[in-house]
Amino acid sequence: MALKYPHLFEPLAIGSVVFRNRIFASPKGYYNVAKDNLPGADEIAFFEREAIGGYASVCIGDCIVDSATGTHYPFLIRMDDSATLPGLSAAADAIKRHGAVASAELSHAGMYARFVKEPDSDVYGPEAAVVAGLNREGKGGGTLYGPVAMPDGKYGEVEEMPEELIYKIIEKYGRAAAWAKRCGFNMVTIHGGHGWLLAQFMSPFVNTRGDMWGGRFENRMRFPLAVVESVRKAVGPSFPIEIRISGSECDDNGYDISEGVKIAKALDGKVDIIHVSAGNHEFDDTFIITHPSIFLPDGVNVKYAAEIKRNVKTLVATVGALTDPDMMEEILRSGQADIVALGRQSLCDPDLPFKARSGREGDINKCMRCCQCFGEAGGHRNLRCAIRPETGREIDEKTYYPPWSKKRVLIAGGGVGGMQAALSAARRGHEVILCEKSDRLGGVLRCESLVPFKRRLEEYLNLQASRIKRAPVEVMLNTEVTRKFAKALRPDAIIASLGARPAVPPLPGIDGKNVTEATRLYVDPGSAGKRIVVLGGGLVGLELAIFMALRGHATTVLELAPELSVDVFGMHRISLSSKIAELGIPVHVSTRALEITEKGVSARGPEGDIFFDADTVVYATGQIPLREECAELHDCAPEFYQIGDCLTPRNIMAATSEAYAVAKDIGRM
Ligand SMILES: Cc1cc2nc3c(=O)[nH]c(=O)nc-3n(C[C@H](O)[C@H](O)[C@H](O)COP(=O)(O)O)c2cc1C
Known part of the structure; x- marks a missing residue:
């Protein structure tokens, strides 16, 4: 050979x-x-x-x-x-x-x-x-x-x-x-x-x-x-x-x-x-x-x-x-x-x-x-x-034991958590149905497919999707798991992996034509004007600012907290900070946006009141978990689990870890 x-x-x-x-x-x-x-x-x-x-x-x-x-x-x-x-x-x-x-x-x-x-x-x-x-x-x-x-x-x-x-x-x-x-x-x-x-x-x-x-x-x-x-x-x-x-x-x-x-x-x-x-x-x-x-x-x-x-x-x-x-x-x-x-x-x-x-x-x-x-x-x-x-x-892997009985598992949400749950549950021999409301597996992270430094993320999502194709998993795209739908399917277990929606900051002018949200800008970066103000210096805001700066936009970040990206673990924070410094992206911490107008953002910070000129204002100010949507499903099956951002918005690791764990829990009793 x-x-x-x-x-x-x-x-x-x-x-x-x-x-x-x-x-x-x-x-x-x-x-x-x-x-x-x-x-x-x-x-x-x-x-x-x-x-x-x-x-x-x-x-x-x-x-x-x-x-x-x-x-x-x-x-x-x-x-x-x-x-x-x-x-x-x-x-x-x-x-x-x-x-x-x-x-x-x-x-x-x-x-x-x-x-x-x-x-x-x-x-x-x-x-x-x-x-x-x-x-x-x-x-x-x-x-x-x-x-x-x-x-x-x-x-x-x-x-x-x-x-x-x-x-x-x-x-x-x-x-x-x-x-x-x-x-x-x-x-x-x-x-x-x-x-x-x-x-x-x-x-x-x-x-x-x-x-x-x-x-x-x-x-x-x-x-x-x-x-x-x-x-x-x-x-x-x-x-x-x-x-x-x-x-x-x-x-x-x-x-x-x-x-x-x-x-x-x-x-x-x-x-x-x-x-x-x-x-x-x-x-x-x-x-x-x-x-x-x-x-x-x-x-x-x-x-x-x-x-x-x-x-x-x-x-x-x-x-x-x-x-x-x-x-x-x-x-x-x-x-x-x-x-x-x-x-x-x-x-x-x-x-x-x-x-x-x-x-x-x-x-x-x-x-x-x-x-x-x-x-x-x-x-x-x-x-x-x-x-x-x-x-x-x-x-855990060494002490793996098969489930007592094969269960019919309905997974609501085909993002990173849902995909991992489907693979882990299928590997344990369960009958798995994976429903995704959009026309593609991968969830919200798909929006980052144009980002050059996120190439591997896109590859990972594609790989997981191809593994699911090969696994004994029934995939239903364009399918929202409502209460009625879930009950009709009569699953033994439901894993809700519904994710979160962007938090909209309550600011005057937030509905303006020049305002957008991070995931939308990722998908359509060409829609942004030359000067961009990003509201939010967490992981999403900083990566977006870097992405847009690499595309040639003059980008400024405003962050309410006294420090940038407190939600980011140490080493990646160092990487982000050094890239921000290299690209010369101005960052204003302890700065509260007060109002968005057609011309930009007025804000108050340590330097006093400042107006930041901007053609496009983008908010990356956190996520709200889809808890109510999850609660709708909680009594639709004897076993019910929630994983990932719909519990509390966190990161990929939280979603995949929880997916893996609950998939092993199903059919335990
Ligand atoms: C979790 C972790 C622990 C590591 N611990 C050590 C160590 O104890 N000694 C060492 O020489 N390098 C250590 N390294 C560095 C790796 O051996 C390697 O040099 C580095 O991660 C670069 O290779 P990579 O890009 O393939 O990760 C560690 C790396 C990781 C990710």
């Missing part, structure tokens, strides 16, 4: 280890590890699922080599804690038994280790407070160490790392690698990128130490190379060592690709794989390059790997915004890299390798880079994906 992607699926042998293909699941920290920092069942099941999907290697991220000085999140795996043995061994076994190579990422956060240990205590900085939900961001009472002293480090005062501690940490990298091997891992990934400790030592900007550990290039590489040597000594010659570096830190205060090439050359031949990422985790502007934002093109960081590959003999991996097997194959075929590593893509489709191998590449969920995964990981310490509700719930 001829493989469509021969380069992607060419096996690779390193030392005693065979990789079944060239697609790695890139390191991911799983931040809901138990409070005692031991890997638990959820975490193991998550990484096992990546292995089941066909990745060549699966990497547990952010395993801290010296937990007393190196911890940057409260719940990370401490490689110097022997209590991790059963959990790590179970994780390595779970990954390997499905044919993947199990890697542990060895890391130390250096001057960003804000969860450091209090001297002579078992308490890790503000960890106790974090557990109690009191203080997520503060630094603990222990000392922060970096290559040089900094009175005003990001998380407080940093002390220059004493030589004694440097030697101790070098040794601890070796011990951590040996520990990983002892627990059954068959590769280690040294984290030398993203601004963590090794990168701090490599950096000409940070590491200006005057001794043999800093200053000129050879001195700055002394610590990272000693770490590599210590790890090699610990694991032996035939055990693969991967090192992750930033090819460029992509910032005026960071090193560029020419320095990245020098670093890679210094590592050449001493490790087995140089894994080239980009950016720095701790600066907002580059965090969204390390994890490329929705506004950046696919494969945006491949150029750094390609440049390094031209200069080294060691195998090179590339990472960042890779979702499409055609593109991945071309990267390998053209010799830009030897391996592709996938981060968020493996969350939204762990089966990408198997699908690409077996001719089912058209069925791959492609990451939209909405970064809900980061919102959840950072905010709630869980891994989730907006468009794949099973992610982070692998245990």
Whole structure:
């Protein structure tokens, strides 16, 4: 059989280890590890699922080599804690038994280790407070160490790392690698990128130490190379060592690709794989390059790997915004890299390798880079994906049990929630009827199909619609589910996924010809005049403002709250803010619109009363859930469920998660 992607699926042998293909699941920290920092069942099941999907290697991220000085999140795996043995061994076994190579990422956060240990205590900085939900961001009472002293480090005062501690940490990298091997891992990934400790030592900007550990290039590489040597000594010659570096830190205060090439050359031949990422985790502007934002093109960081590959003999991996097997194959075929590593893509489709191998590449969920995964990981310490509700719930999938009886399920509303509910219910064997009032599945989000940075959303909606076509689901378009209709159908269960309608701000002039609502403007952007005022600086308003600015309109945003997009999770908010700044979109917070006229909007804000000239005024001022419409249906079937925006307007993840959950609940009794 001829493989469509021969380069992607060419096996690779390193030392005693065979990789079944060239697609790695890139390191991911799983931040809901138990409070005692031991890997638990959820975490193991998550990484096992990546292995089941066909990745060549699966990497547990952010395993801290010296937990007393190196911890940057409260719940990370401490490689110097022997209590991790059963959990790590179970994780390595779970990954390997499905044919993947199990890697542990060895890391130390250096001057960003804000969860450091209090001297002579078992308490890790503000960890106790974090557990109690009191203080997520503060630094603990222990000392922060970096290559040089900094009175005003990001998380407080940093002390220059004493030589004694440097030697101790070098040794601890070796011990951590040996520990990983002892627990059954068959590769280690040294984290030398993203601004963590090794990168701090490599950096000409940070590491200006005057001794043999800093200053000129050879001195700055002394610590990272000693770490590599210590790890090699610990694991032996035939055990693969991967090192992750930033090819460029992509910032005026960071090193560029020419320095990245020098670093890679210094590592050449001493490790087995140089894994080239980009950016720095701790600066907002580059965090969204390390994890490329929705506004950046696919494969945006491949150029750094390609440049390094031209200069080294060691195998090179590339990472960042890779979702499409055609593109991945071309990267390998053209010799830009030897391996592709996938981060968020493996969350939204762990089966990408198997699908690409077996001719089912058209069925791959492609990451939209909405970064809900980061919102959840950072905010709630869980891994989730907006468009794949099973992610982070692998245990649920494992404990799957069939419903007692097959039910007739009526789903009202064919948006993201309704479509997911139909698929999940059909998969459980129920008889499913999906009704959508318009002539197309996809719901209100279809309105964003013209938005270039929302291309993946449109693809996702099309994919879900095509899955429904193939599934045993009866679809009724142009069909509104009224009370009479629902009763006549005699369903056993109803899932109401009716959505919400836009809230109309009660302003004089809101009925004017020059006023429109966000979803209408998305569909017909050509109807807008040159100057646009957007009322509302939430997710919808900001994305719309960016969309219209990209089309050449002079766009201004007015927001009543003192901050923009409070409804948006952290990383996407950074992406939006930086795009707004790049496009020069004026934004006025704490500003209340008072009246709309033919000429624009009068408003009151911190600068006093202002008139904003506008040809078109668009409101994006929230959504009202269709609760009454739902209530009409609540007694039309023995089982009744509501999901998504018709409960409370939220996001795609809420709709798909609830759809998935209630579809499993049906027929339980
Ligand atoms: C939820 C999540 C957790 C991550 N944790 C780690 C980590 O622990 N260590 C690391 O080196 N990178 C981590 N990353 C970064 C990824 O490995 C990857 O470099 C990045 O997401 C860019 O690739 P992508 O565009 O395919 O997502 C994480 C990414 C995500 C989405």
